[in-house]
Amino acid sequence: MDEKGKLTIYDIAKMAGVSTTTVSRAMNGTGYVSKEKKEKVLKVIEEYEFKPNAFAKGLTTRRSGTIGMLVPDVINPFFATMFTMLEREALDHDYNVILCNYYNDNESAGKQIALLEQKQVDVLLQVGGPTDLYDIPVDYLEILEKAGKNTPIITNGNSVGGKFIAVQVDDDEALKNLLADAYEKGHRRFAIVGGDGRYIPTGKKWQQFDKVLKELGISKENRKILEYDNFDSYGGGKCVELLMEEYGRDIPSFIIGINESVAIGVQKELVKNGFLIPKDISVAGFDNTYLSEIVTPSLTSIGCDYREYAKAVMNIIAQLTEKKSGYTGEREVRVVSHLVKRESSSYCSDRNAH
């Protein structure tokens, strides 16, 4: 027992009348231990609530049981939900998650990654931010690749040609359903607003938006893509302003925000300008966190099952940390989204206007 009163494996070994090896084996289920000794050891451990020192363990095993997760902003419910579900899965595997916010500040991200490396995280998961870009900035990529030499990296965007593992959200089918349904309900003028085309998730949504509407026979000018380099509700409001500058009050009847925050900003600005939702304009968004549920009116939204996403990630991590062979699974995994219809979208009120 050390000075702080903490038990060590030696104390347990002594009390159970066995060697430390046997204690270690009994705890971890590695190697042979007779049933009686195992029970004895486990009983002592339980009785004294022995908790092995993770530092000593990590020093020898070179595994920490810790996942480093990098996100731009947990205050955004999308990332919070991602984290929450991952953490829940991780706990089932006796993993912890160190969550790092980097506020879209690549320098801060660099510092965080260095700290995570020191702490010997078993894997680095980056959700959102630079790894979502088609072209990751070279300086940032360099930081990641250096870390990647010792630590596997998972992203939700770019796999950089298989260097990292990407677990992506696939909105294609759900977006198609959303648009088909809107068409069915009489909408003929659409817009998708906000976001930045350099980002993979934005790019994919745009492509599918354009493709599906084209197939439905919607003309180019009625399938408006409005880029606005901002992913929060402020950006959504701004987009409505821009639409009104262009069309006056005759703006598209179906507006999709590039993510949930943008869609909420769109709603707020529409209401401010006297539009009724969904009577005058229908609105939809992505991400489908609890926010879509609580805003007024509640928001039609496309999002993945976060639990499923977390399971996919944990599944990869489990494979990654099994020392036996290297990782042999896919370098790009997809988790599909679903459409949840709520109050913000409905029939087009003047289906013959256009």
Added chain:
Amino acid sequence: MDEKGKLTIYDIAKMAGVSTTTVSRAMNGTGYVSKEKKEKVLKVIEEYEFKPNAFAKGLTTRRSGTIGMLVPDVINPFFATMFTMLEREALDHDYNVILCNYYNDNESAGKQIALLEQKQVDVLLQVGGPTDLYDIPVDYLEILEKAGKNTPIITNGNSVGGKFIAVQVDDDEALKNLLADAYEKGHRRFAIVGGDGRYIPTGKKWQQFDKVLKELGISKENRKILEYDNFDSYGGGKCVELLMEEYGRDIPSFIIGINESVAIGVQKELVKNGFLIPKDISVAGFDNTYLSEIVTPSLTSIGCDYREYAKAVMNIIAQLTEKKSGYTGEREVRVVSHLVKRESSSYCSDRNAH
């Protein structure tokens, strides 16, 4: 250099032509090192981007540079904001935060705490949940106290007679200002809804609500306290239903939700029932996260400066981990809240009705 290609302090020592002791001293600023050697060592470290293994370091120093933070639910922006600000402060001190959600499940919390103990977190911070109770359940308290023998514990509620350190949010002054302003604007019938009186934050808000209104001469029946054991928007909606059951449409003109989520639920349910906010009813809440800003109408809210809160916590942690003396500061620290008025509260439309 070990098999994974990672540098050790031995490699650095060799390259710099000094002993490992000197390298250690140069890195950590402990003990004497001549200027030249120090510079030499630091140059080598920088050049090879040496990152000392935190396990080995922690094994000897018994400090991890990690804070364990326990919250019921990071998806709730209140906790997310708390975490974000703490993490930012922590990073400035080269600390990381391991965030643990326990979903109001004390058993899960127990498992998380055990894991955090193994990982040798320097301090345990619990925000929300059982530690907010005037009477912490004995089984939970036992878990905490056991952990507390090796690890200092900070809560935002109960200090359990000085056993833990409590950093509390003090809403008293801001709540007084809110009520005085409402009175000024003609409101004479008030309600504070949601929450559970066994929780310290709820209890304190109730006390102040009652005290201030009494002083303003508001009768007992016009300073309604409606308990509802639920802290989310669902609970807020439910409270409006209950008020309407009791008063019909003649409900109090000024309704305060016990927290932000509840207030948002109140707003949503009022709108659903055809009330206009703030024309018919004014609404206010607590917490004042970005949600208060983005909901429609934006919500008048009372909340602390989270940055300031985080600084207070980090300040304590810094003192706690300075080995020299034990912690000598206060066992209960307060961070004051401020009132932010927004669209949801305004004049009472029928100031002479009661």
Added chain:
DNA sequence: TTGAAAGCGCTAACAC
């Protein structure tokens, strides 16, 4: 001002 050497608490060959 510097370095040799002894741990920190655990795991994993290896030998029995």
Added chain:
DNA sequence: GTGTTAGCGCTTTCAA
């Protein structure tokens, strides 16, 4: 099946 022993990579006495 079980135990002995040699590390893992750092810090920290202690002696020089």
